[in-house]
Amino acid sequence: MEAIVVKEEDKNKQVYFVGGGIASLAGAAFLVRDCDFPGIGIHIIEEMNILGGSNDGAGSEEHGYVIRGGRMLNDETYENTWDLLMSIPSLDHPGKSVREEIIAFDDANPTHSNARLVNGNGEVVDVMSMGFNMADRLAMGKLIITPEEKMGKARISDWFGPHFFTTNFWYMWATTFAFQPWHSAVELKRYMIRFMHEFPRIQTLEGVTRTPYNQYDSIILPMKKYLEDHGVDFTLKCTVTDLDFKEGDGITVTCMHVVRCGAEELIAINEEDLVIITNGSMTEGSSLGSMTSAPRLKEKGSSWKLWDRIAAKRPGFGNPSSFDDHIEESKWESFTVTFSDTVFFDLMEQFSRNRAGTGALVTFKDSSWLMSVVLAYQPHFRNQPEHIRVFWGYGLYPDKEGDFVKKKMSDCTGEEIMTELLGHLHFDEHKEAIMATANCIPCMMPFITAQFMPRAARDRPKVVPDGSTNLAFIGQFCEIPDDVVFTEEYSVRAARIAVYTLLGVNKPIAPINKYQYDVRTLFTSFVTSFR
Template sequence: MKAKADETTRVYLIGSGIANLAAAFYLIEDAGVDPQRITIYEQWDIAGGALDGSGDPEHGYLIRGGRMHEKHYHCYWDLLSHIPSYDDPDVTVYEETIEFNERYVSDNHARLLKEGKRVDLRSYRLSLQDQFDMTKLLFTPESELQRLRIEDWFSGEFFQTNYWLIFTSMFAFQKWSSLMEARRYMLRFMHLMPGMKRLQGILRTKYNQYHSVVVPLQQWLGDKGVRFELKTRVVDIDFDLGDGKKRATHLHLVTNGESRTLEVGEKDYCFLINGSIVDAPDEGDLKTPARLKGVEDSGSWSLWKKIAAKDPDFGNPDVFCGDIDRSKWYSYTVTLRDRTFHDYMEDFTGNLNGTGGLITLTDSNWLMSIVIARQPHFPDQPNDVKVFWGYGLYVDRVGNKVKKPMSECTGEEILRELWYHLKIEEMMEPIMQSERLVNCIPVAMPFIDSLFMPRAFGDRPAVLPEGTENFAFLGQFTEVKDDCVFTVEYSVRTAQMAVFGLFDCGKEPLPVYVGAHNPIAMMKAAAAIAE
């Protein structure tokens, strides 16, 4: 039975990713919870989870990754249509983003490169067998795809096609990733298929996603009175699981090494972001490789494992965090106090910075990709400083130029591998000789692809497990029918499901947009695949 919030209602939100930031918004605006009785606990010293952006021009900027945006993220845009932007309190984040993308339209002229040259993308190069296999997959129910990998369905030739090279680098799927999740992506983003070769229809924020999204959201919540307790880790949760009910009763917290226990009262609620794709990261620098960590270094995974042991309805975290060699990859952020590279790439690709997006080096053993965002990518970024981001999917393979795995490489070595593939080693050498002009920060992320691990029904808990009275799971490791993980839309939808499911708001979560449900989109996609 849904409850009505009153002046005594408290809500504890564990984790400060966008799922809980959105939940706090809906708790205030729709459930009527007093903002001063909402507390967000975050193990790190900064909010935002996977939507990050940090650093400075002197020591180098850092972006661990970026989440894709498109116009049919209805829950996400609903949220951001109420939040003032970073630069202008009279313009919402949604309005700012739409206006920005009207000026810098995504149309990538160099999506795939080989031997430093553009790959011909007039066709996805899918064989008739590949097309048949894709069509069959789309009409196969998820119940028949449990635990299956993509490579269990498609032939080896499929993984040499332009379609796969675009799909794997755009969404970070790998051959061993979940076939069930790949099918959801194909269905959900069917409307993007005709333009996917040039990233048409993809939207970007004005700045990095921390400054464009997280900072405005946190400012709005803070101004309302929401409390943020940073550097505070929730290490366990007690439950009353008798008589078919599920009720959180106590939170066990650690702040600055000091432990305490918090009672979850009769009218209190607890929302947990279970699991994290960016937990236990490690940063290297120009001269030092990043170091791979594990579950023992993670707060979110350790907490979920403890909780899951208490009730089978709380999911199976081991499926997602138990094989780091399959769930890891490394990213890198490059800061240049020189415009040579950016000027060259604008000339080479024909894309003004901010209109191209992801570029993948198909002959890279690491399958390296880079993204050149619109500059400045950080609000405090000087005009003479340029930033770009990149990542590698196959980090245990030996490089083509640098004869060691990417996972063992310094920032300098990663750059030398990149310059080699772009055929600009000689041009960039004077810049590489000066640490004042260049910095590259590699980041090891052991769980970044964990949400794509092959799974079965029940491995991800429901947002509101059966019998729950005051507790909800939020984020990427909950189950939302038809929607796609690794998207901000998924996280915000779980926030709506939790708040509107527990509180009598008179509202329901916005429906999932599935491109394949649009007949025109289906016909256009079929034509694109057959080219």
Template sequence: MLGEQTPHVADREAHVVGGGIAGLAAAAFLIRDGDMPGENVHVYEKLDVFGGAMDGAGNPDEGYVIRGGRMFNFPAYECTWDLFRTIPSLEDSSISVKEEINEFNEIHESYAQTRLVENGTRLDASQYELKMHHRISLVRLLLTPEERLGDTRVEEWFDDDFFETNFWYMWATIFAFQPWHSVAEVRRYIYRFLHVFPGLHTLEDIDRTRYDQYHSMILPLRRWLETRDVDFQQDRRVTDMDIVTSRAGRTVERLHYETGDGTESVAVEPTDLVFFTNGSMTDGSDLGAWDEAPETNETGASWELWRSIAEDNTGFGDPEVFAGNVQETKWESFTVTLHNTDLFDHIVEFTDEEPGNGLVTYVDSSWLLSTVVAAQPHFPNQPDDVKIFWGYALFTDQEGDYVEKKMSECTGREILEELCYHLQCVDRLPEILEDVDCVPCMMPFITAHFQPRTPGDRPQVVPDSSHNLAFIGQYAELRRDVVFTVEYSVRTAMTAVYDLLDLDEEIPPVSKHYRKPGVLADAVSASFD
């Protein structure tokens, strides 16, 4: 820290690189808890919209797009709800976003009837199919300290038949784990979400937002920041930082960025603050169309900036560990807009699932397809006679079971044809797909944070000897918490702000549900079903 000579917070500036949830949360904590004037907070985003992976856009005429979806769990999102308890709802400013989400979930309680489908038949997903050697491997994993796991992969820890159990199909598709991912991260997830272990097949412990997360969470947060005069700078791609090293430590002195008009830079005073979202799960994503497959990109702006500053700064992590193998970190989602609701109605009837209940996974799909039919409307501007649903698949380089192409090479129409095969309605393809749109989205780094890693591959939120730079988001290191959650991004933001401003406030601790006897007993009982 900068010690007694640090000026008053009103005389300092904050530069937030990346306008996703981590960056927006950092801006909010600077103002709410750090008393920094909003006009002193500058948020740089390379896109023309803020919100990062928590996106959602479109209209009934051109179709809707959601790159990814988020499921929440109230007991396990301590920092997220601490933030959104103070952000007013857009539709009713007398209540907070948190209260609005609470009210929605009291009305729309999740209880999935059809979690897994095979050959057109609902599986009894309450039977986790774990054998004794699987349970022993799970217990041994929980008892092994994380530092001893190193970069071990999930497939190196469990026997092959583990990946054919109902438990794995549900676990993998809820959280998007692959067999080659980090077993250390799986260990963290089990500890973090042990209390939901018995309800994996019903998703009854999952909470959702009223609309897509952009309109339900990001837009209210941005409006709150705008009313406090935060300086939002869109179409600003930060390409480099001048970082000066001295005996006293490392200090960011200048940011370089590209705009539509060329290259510019901004000076950073030693007492100013820089918050950088290093790496992005949706960086390099590409949208296809009804008659066009998306492209698979190999890099993105946040990764290139991280590489640039990590090259000459020990302790800033190793981005190549996460972004160096797109084949292991990509998967593809698709958003379907239906003016003709026959397919939507068929999914509801086929799965016996009312909209809003949960994730349906087709375990015999070579792509490992899953679909989510949210409570309708899912967008504020969505007419009653237009429906939408979302889906994704983990194995995008496998040939389809009906469409003889890799998913990564398929158009939106071909993806729906493959889904209809698993929904057993290909005999109705021409009529069921009329007046329907499907937008596929390839995300090359969507699970990069799950790649096997070792200590030091992710930088600390505030690295040793850093005077004014903090890392936030999915690729900064926090003890015990789990990535691929909104909570992780918000927690890193809170940690960074409290550290750099030396605030004497407590960060909500990660809940230790696994220490509750009832939680342990229920989890053990579920593992024997």
């Protein structure tokens, strides 16, 4: 590694990232790569004993594997993510970047779903038609052209009539991005504009770019190695509980309150130091069940409490209550299933007409849980033995009674969730063989769609609040005009904005592609609405 030349003004400066998710890792990488900032002055503070935040993936053959959620990448809209990953060396292919590694893998295993929706009879639905009527089309057009400031805290159900929520489009769009009818109409509008180029192929999800393994193994581990090689400090099992601010009108952090190993500590923040916070968390409070137990529904944890606490101290820090006080509307449940044979995978590949890793979400549109599953390319974990198979699924309505298991999904064990899934697939004659090696681990996530909750314009703080000298917000709960939350790109873009702004770096940030101004995209989207 080349010797680091430290700028005079950065010799004593320290940068503290609160939270160890992809936003903080990206921010640290931008500091190293674009700001010539010494890694020894960068500190990433994480409450858990592992980095990665919501980009998780762990387990073993013996205990089963778990992915709380899967993140789908997009080759045309993740502008800053791809820029960053071009600079992160691959762990498996010397001389290649993570970006090049992902694209090579995706080119070899392109996505083209042949079974996007399945009806109650276990039949694959023809989804070439979006299923719109004229009222749906008019409402969609009005949504796209109405300024956000005129929409306020409108819900999607305020904008569209009941028919819209029975269309093929809604089932596919809602389960691809995890939208609910009561979520923010503004967020749906942003998605419709940002992914307008994907609208004509939503039935195949050809625009999805997949990583060779789960995101923790494919993205987080290479980023961690890159930062370690540059001397970045990772402080794990340490919780930031509060911030103190300099008196006066501006915003300057002077002290961080932390709890480490059960003991309270203070970290003094000098005026030249920077504090960059991931405020809020989609996966905080997650709870795992097992084949014989259901997960528990938990409440707020440290990330939300920290945001609540500092938002009460200063204006301009947003309104966390819009996001963290609506668990009944922001929760859903996922499940990860581990098999020690290929029986289920063989049946699913035959049923879906997709080899594992080339399909997409298979959604059971008549499922009372609105359940979806997806089979990734195997192995999906670095330590996964050759004979092991792992897939992931989720239900958007965990409080509804199942169609085959007469219990709420949230009350079901892993065995009962598998029974419900096999019922929808009509795999009855193979049930005994499938269940013989199945290890289904359910995961309840109380805040997983909190970022979609209806909100006012200022409920999310700016990345760098007005008047701030050393504080920034990153992650899914800061405000980036025109961009879409629940994406890797949102976190990476926020981190880049935060770092460049606080350090006064005059370098370009990859702009958001404006597909709504492309005539061809507009025309193909219009035609698609009449399919």
